[in-house]
Amino acid sequence: MESIISGAVYVLGNNIDTDQILTAEYLKVNPSSPEGYAQLASLAMCGLPEGALPFIDAQSGRSAYPIIVAGKNFGCGSSREHAVMALGAAGVQAVIAQSYARIFFRNCVATGELLPVATAAPLYQQLQTGDRVSIDTVSQTVTVLATGEQRAIDPVGELANIIDAGGLFAYARASGRIRTG
Numbered sequence: 447m448e449s450i451i452s453g454a455v456y457v458l459g460n461n462i463d464t465d466q467i468l469t470a471e472y473l474k475v476n477p478s479s480p481e482g483y484a485q486l487a488s489l490a491m492c493g494l495p496e497g498a499l500p501f502i503d504a505q506s507g508r509s510a511y512p513i514i515v516a517g518k519n520f521g522c523g524s525s526r527e528h529a530v531m532a533l534g535a536a537g538v539q540a541v542i543a544q545s546y547a548r549i550f551f552r553n554c555v556a557t558g559e560l561l562p563v564a565t566a567a568p569l570y571q572q573l574q575t576g577d578r579v580s581i582d583t584v585s586q587t588v589t590v591l592a593t594g595e596q597r598a599i600d601p602v603g604e605l606a607n608i609i610d611a612g613g614l615f616a617y618a619r620a621s622g623r624i625r626t627g
Contacts (some may be wrong), residue, residue, distance in 0.1 A: 449606070451540050451561065452580040452591070453512035456491075456501055457573050462516050463523030464550070466493040468532045470524070477531045486528065487535035499575050502536060509536040516543040517570045520562075521550020527557055534559025540581055542569060542588060542599070555605065558613030563588070564600040567576060 472489050472603060476482040487508050491501035494587040501509055510569075514520075516532070520543035523530065530553040533541070539555075554562045563581055574577070578591040583606045587596045611617035618624040 449584040450580055451513065453539070454510060454576050454578050455513045455515045455573055456499070456509070456511035456541075457570050457575045457577075458514060458516040458520075459570060460517035461519045461522055464526045464529040464576065465523055466495075466519060467521070467529040468526060469493040472532075473526065473528050475528070475603035475626040477528065477535070479535065483531070483535050486507065486532040487537070488531040490538070509538060511575070512537055512539045513581065514538055514541045515569050515573055515579075516545075517568060518544045519545050521553075522547040522603050525549040525553070527553050528598060530554050530557050531561045542579075542581065544570075555608055556614045558609050558611060558616060561606060561609045563602065564599065566599055566600075573602060 468489055469492055475485050477486050477570055484507060488502055490509060494501065495504055502509065503510055520541060530550065538560050540563050542563045544564055544565065546562055551562050554560055580589045581599065583602045586599050588599055589596045608614055608617040611620050615624065619626055
């Protein structure tokens with residue numbers, strides 16, 4: 447994974463649960479097939495309240511927002527790997543939140559779909575959907591591109607490498623922690 451992730455943000459608030467990310471009716475979609483993965487992409491954030499800005503572009507079936515910015519407790523609710531996979535399939539590369547539900551954070555790491563970035567700053571109160579930011583995992587900062595304002599992020603440690611490898615097991619194989627064959 448490159449040390450910098452840049453792009454437009456989709457801004458949400460606190461307590462965004464897995465039912466908002468992907469409603470339970472779609473848990474039957476099989477993400478291991480290309481068709482199922484594409485279907486999950488088109489369904490990402492399908493549980494947002496009526497009136498929310500569209501997250502998925504109807505033409506491409508993917509999101510124009512590679513970064514989600516949220517408040518506290520992102521990914522709370524039911525344990526759903528499908529929720530993380532839907533976001534990754536839609537083109538989300540990272541989520542910046544003040545805190546995460548533990549199981550959602552773990553599912554990000556296990557699947558390798560997207561990088562969960564934590565920051566103490568309530569960026570969701572400072573940014574609007576469509577603003578552009580840059581996350582630098584080496585300098586441990588997020589920069590608002592329009593203003594140059596920087597905020598600290600929590601150290602990501604090996605997370606970026608795990609996500610880049612394709613998840614926890616792929617990383618363990620690639621780094622020799624699990625022997626194959």
